[in-house]
Amino acid sequence: QVQLVESGGGSVQAGGSLRLSCAASGSTFSINSMGWYRQAPGKQRELVAVITRGGSTDYIDSVKGRFTISRDNAKNTVYLQMNSLKPEDTAVYYCYAELTWDPRAWGQGTQVTVSS
Numbered sequence: 001q002v003q004l005v006e007s008g009g010g011s012v013q014a015g016g017s018l019r020l021s022c023a024a025s026g027s028t029f030s031i032n033s034m035g036w037y038r039q040a041p042g043k044q045r046e047l048v049a050v051i052t053r054g055g056s057t058d059y060i061d062s063v064k065g066r067f068t069i070s071r072d073n074a075k076n077t078v079y080l081q082m083n084s085l086k087p088e089d090t091a092v093y094y095c096y097a098e099l100t101w102d103p104r105a106w107g108q109g110t111q112v113t114v115s116s
Contacts, residue, residue, distance in 0.1 A: 002026045002105040004095050009110030016114070017083045022095030022107055024076040030100040034071055034078040038091035038112075048093070049080060062088075085114045 008020040024031060035050035049059045049069035057069050066085075071078040078095060095107035 001102065002028060002031060002097055002099060004097060004105055004107035006093070006095050006107040006110040009093065009112050011113040011115065012085055014086055014114055014116050016085050017081070018085065018112060019082070020080040020093055020095070020110060020112075022078045022080075024078075024097055024105075027099075027102075028076040030102065031076070032098045032100060034095070034097045036069065036078075036080050037094045037096060038089075039094070040088075040091040043091075045094070051078060082112070085112075087114045087116045090114050 003025050004022050006022045008018060010018060012018055033050055033052045036048045037045050038048050039045040047060060048063055049067055051057045051069045051071050059067060066083050068081040090113050092109040092111050094109045097105045099105060
């Protein structure tokens, strides 16, 4: 079992920055890729960014050049640095971890609100 705890959400004005953190505990040796989804009101959850255990990354087009995902394997933590935030980035952001032997683990979600 893996538990994920997120932190770092909040409210900012457009153009501002936030950094989300997601700390994993438990059977962290079973974690493969990690990433972030988001879900805005009335919309489907969408994959924002993913990072493999080796550090390869991928992003949804709408955040490329503004968001950076990184991970510290020693601390079992994944980060999402969000710059140049836009109102359309407003959503609940969920961290996840792909596990070798168990279903995907999810964080509890953290609210990000960007005002214009």
